Amino acid sequence: MLFQRGVQGRRLLAYGVPMAAVLFALILGAIMLLILDASPLEGVKAMFEGAFGSSKALTETVLKATPLLLVGVGITIAFRADVINIGGEGQLVLGALFSTFVALNVPRLPAVLMIPLVLLAGFVGGAIWGAIPGVLKAYYDVNEILSTIMLNVVAVQLMNFLLRGPFIDPGEIERGTSIPQTERLTENADLPLLFGSGRLHIGPVIAVIAAIAAYVLLWRTPLGYRLRAVGRNADAARYAGIPVKRTIVLALTLSGAMAGLAGAILVFGSESHRMVTDGSTAGFTGNAGFNGIVAALFGGLHPLWTIPASFLFGGLLVGGNALQRTVQVPSALILALNGLVVIFLVSSDRFKRRLLDRKATGTESELGDDPTGPDPPDPSHPEDSESINLVNRGEV
Amino acid sequence: MLEMRGITKRFPGVIACDDVSFEVYPGEVHTLLGENGAGKSTLMKIVYGLYRADEGEVFLNGEPLRITSPNQAISHGIGMIHQHFMLVPTLTVAENVALGLKSSRGALTDLDSVSARIVELGETYGLRVDPSTPVWQLSVGEQQRVEIIKALYRDAKLLILDEPTAVLTPQEVDQLFVTLRTLTAGGRGLIFISHKLHEVLSLSTRITVLRNGRVTGSIPVEGATRDSLAQMMVGRAVKFAPDGADAKPTDVALEIRGLRVLRDRGGEGVCGVDLDVRAGEIMGVAGVSGNGQMLLAETIAGLRTPTAGSIKIVGTEVVGMPPKGVRDAGLAYVPEERMKDGAIGDFTVSENILLIDHNDPRYLKHGMFDFEAIRKHAQRLVDEYTVKTPTLDTPVRNLSGGNIQKMIIARELSGTPEVLVVAQPTRGVDIGAAEYIHTRLIGQRDQATAILMISEDLDEIFGVSDRVAVMYEGQIMGIVDPNTATREQVGLMMAGVAQDEALSQPT
Known part of the structure; x- marks a missing residue:
């Protein structure tokens, strides 16, 4: 009985604390608006209307949320296997480049074949970009946080090279403008619109299906079981005969694949139907590779909860832009607001963990004499267990 | 005071x-x-x-x-x-x-x-x-x-x-x-x-x-x-030496020849070990912690690669196989540190029981887990091994050491292995559970499993083993009969005294 109550308390904490964190961040944002002599009420109204107030706003939010969700689902898969993927940006770019390459080089196929083909190409591109740090970590003990971040840099250079060179729209060279973008990609690869018109394409549907698939994978299949077992206790997994290294590679591969899929959706769901950059990664991804991490944290690192979390976080981004337009505040404020949300979310996780630990102390020490309670911390824990624990506690 | x-x-x-x-x-x-x-x-x-x-x-x-x-x-x-x-x-x-x-x-x-x-x-x-x-x-x-x-x-x-x-x-x-x-x-x-x-x-x-x-x-x-x-x-009378019929060892099920293994920090930890364990006997391995017993166990389980030597499980050479391959050859393994290596604290009881056979088609339906079958399997083991747990969905870290150990042993024995390597089976386990685990080990022995039991607890070594190998600095100092050798003699061998010298000591 006690145990049951404990679980419900945990669940409440797991979702209540992040919500409260976002709320606090927004309150702080409101105070900043006050200092800038703008009305916080008006600001909140502008944000809300900009994000959810009209069908156009909702479309914008959903489209913004789509790459966040896919990247977030990928993050969730990796985090469950106790690997941290900060390479969403690079994987997005690689997915986009692979799918663009396919669209540029495959002879015209009917849309029913072409669309799955470019999505698959994006999936594969991201998967490769995730597999590299996976292999480096599993077999050469290279920290995946560092390698994924560095591969982001490699990816953006690769993108700049390809979009300025081999992939560039021949028209750009003729005109001598040399904007780094491809030609308008084949219409047969355009993502179908959901309502026949407007901007809402099938990308969000694909993302939601991916989230559900990730949930099924993680909790209903032997493969997902292995991922989680390795994430929770790699030693025990190894002793039980699970190939730990291969599982780690697979986790980062799948994680990258999700981001790569998002990259393909960004290209073939874009209004211009071409891949374009301004020379920076964010110029193409809109920072989705990083914001997806926040969405995943917000969703308690659960693939299904990442769906509403991405939607809300997407709304925050879209609403922030609306706020800037309506209330005429400096754009730096929007960046600051987003930053606040991230800081509050991440630190709230620490707070939540402390609360959970306090709850757990009682139940653990009553059942065994093992030194669990307030003993000194175990020095053998790796340095990064902090950040790993930070996210592991998002368990339902 | x-x-x-x-x-x-x-x-x-x-x-x-x-x-x-x-x-x-x-x-x-x-x-x-x-x-x-x-x-x-x-x-x-x-x-x-x-x-x-x-x-x-x-x-x-x-x-x-x-x-x-x-x-x-x-x-x-x-x-x-x-x-x-x-x-x-x-x-x-x-x-x-x-x-x-x-x-x-x-x-x-x-x-x-x-x-x-x-x-x-x-x-x-x-x-x-x-x-x-x-x-x-x-x-x-x-x-x-x-x-x-x-x-x-x-x-x-x-x-x-x-x-x-x-x-x-x-x-x-x-x-x-x-x-x-x-x-x-x-x-x-x-x-x-x-x-x-x-x-x-x-x-x-x-x-x-x-x-x-x-x-x-x-x-x-x-x-x-x-x-x-x-x-x-x-709260009740306790039997110290579990009784059971005498062992009836048959063929060699675990054969180790010339095994050499390196330590993590350099230096040889297992220095040329030869050992035979027969089906239907419990070979106790006595020794002070750190004398190569754990390296030996982990090498048998495929978790370490030896520099030389061979390990055969019922005739199959397992050196070079991944842990899964060794398990498929008939090995079950109960590691020394149960919370670190034997169980996943955050996983539930049924998830932990699934650890070694989560790929088994018996627990799958269309490639996805058949939770009904998993439940039945877990419930059967929990009942049979009297694992005390509020539910099958309780995280294992909430169980006591004795119950976790019973669960691990239940899981490892559920596949009726040919060879069981078990390290410190009752360390930190309460008397009631220890008694039960010993009875189980002997029961498994009587079902013709070859058991290699590593223990630092001499009571356990003497109470359960049919033969006792004493390890010191990576070598087997000798194999003694627990019915005739004394604790002091085994203690001397654990400290590096040669077998004939140790056995000639007055008892």
Whole structure:
């Protein structure tokens, strides 16, 4: 009985604390608006209307949320296997480049074949970009946080090279403008619109299906079981005969694949139907590779909860832009607001963990004499267990 | 010197200590005896300032004691030797002892005077250890000496020793007991926590037995016997040597030839081991921790690659196979550290039971888990092995050590293995569960499984094994018959004395 109550308390904490964190961040944002002599009420109204107030706003939010969700689902898969993927940006770019390459080089196929083909190409591109740090970590003990971040840099250079060179729209060279973008990609690869018109394409549907698939994978299949077992206790997994290294590679591969899929959706769901950059990664991804991490944290690192979390976080981004337009505040404020949300979310996780630990102390020490309670911390824990624990506690 | 009166400590849903009274006089060894979860550690954590009692009072030398941290406990002259040493491996002995203390020279270190004092303490109490050696180079027994020196250096008048003998050879235990007697002769009070009855009987002045948070008896050592103490601990009569028919060994199921394995830190840890274990026998492997037993076990399980030699499981060469391949060849493995290597604390009971056969088609339907079949399988094992758990969906970390171990053994035996390697099967497990695990091991032996049982507990080695291999510095010193050899002889072999020399010792 006690145990049951404990679980419900945990669940409440797991979702209540992040919500409260976002709320606090927004309150702080409101105070900043006050200092800038703008009305916080008006600001909140502008944000809300900009994000959810009209069908156009909702479309914008959903489209913004789509790459966040896919990247977030990928993050969730990796985090469950106790690997941290900060390479969403690079994987997005690689997915986009692979799918663009396919669209540029495959002879015209009917849309029913072409669309799955470019999505698959994006999936594969991201998967490769995730597999590299996976292999480096599993077999050469290279920290995946560092390698994924560095591969982001490699990816953006690769993108700049390809979009300025081999992939560039021949028209750009003729005109001598040399904007780094491809030609308008084949219409047969355009993502179908959901309502026949407007901007809402099938990308969000694909993302939601991916989230559900990730949930099924993680909790209903032997493969997902292995991922989680390795994430929770790699030693025990190894002793039980699970190939730990291969599982780690697979986790980062799948994680990258999700981001790569998002990259393909960004290209073939874009209004211009071409891949374009301004020379920076964010110029193409809109920072989705990083914001997806926040969405995943917000969703308690659960693939299904990442769906509403991405939607809300997407709304925050879209609403922030609306706020800037309506209330005429400096754009730096929007960046600051987003930053606040991230800081509050991440630190709230620490707070939540402390609360959970306090709850757990009682139940653990009553059942065994093992030194669990307030003993000194175990020095053998790796340095990064902090950040790993930070996210592991998002368990339902 | 220490008096605890009516101590009650509640955790949500459970009373860990219920109206416990307990006192220690200068110069005595007062033993706290009880199974895991009986409340011994909780009681000691209250004395040491880690927990606060809900009810009751603690007096030290007649004064009420109100402390909230181990630092305060230390300044009151209370020292605790933990089961898991609290030493920094890369620092020297002197540095470890000085750690956390103010230097007598302000900002400069005073390690030379610390060293001098360590040598002095070592000579007085028979705790010889070189102050300038880094701790990681010390044997477990020496590290324990450092822990005791640490407490004495801080002038502890009351010492709490939490299962101090778990990691020592019989000879080291004797040596430790000499030291402890010197300490009490000097007027110090000692609280000794243990569940090894023969040690308790040889060292204690008085014994207090706890069961389920209550004192079931507090008696002077005179008149106490193994049986009476065990009965007080468990609440019923306990059988020490599990009975069973004699072993009927048949063919060799595990064959090891010329095995050589490197340690993690360099140097050879297993140096040319030959060993045969037959189907239907339990081969005990005795030895002090760190003499290559664990390397041997992990190599058999495919977790390490040997530099030379061969391992055959029912005729199949398994060297070079991944752990899964070795398991498929017929091996089951119960690792030494159950929470680190044997179970996933955050996973539920049924998820943990699934650990070795989550790919088995019996538990899958269309490539996805068949939770109904998994439940049935887990429930059957939980019932059969009397694993006490609120539900199958309880995270394993919430179970007691004994129940986790029963669950691991249930899982490993569920596939009816040809060879079972089991390391420290009952370490930290309560008597009831230990008794059950021993019976199970013998039962599995009678179903023609070859069992290699590594243990540092000589009671277990003698009680369960059909043959005993003694390991010392990576080699098998010899194989003896537990029915004819004595503990002393095995103890000598564990310390490196050759078999014929050890066996010629008077018994």
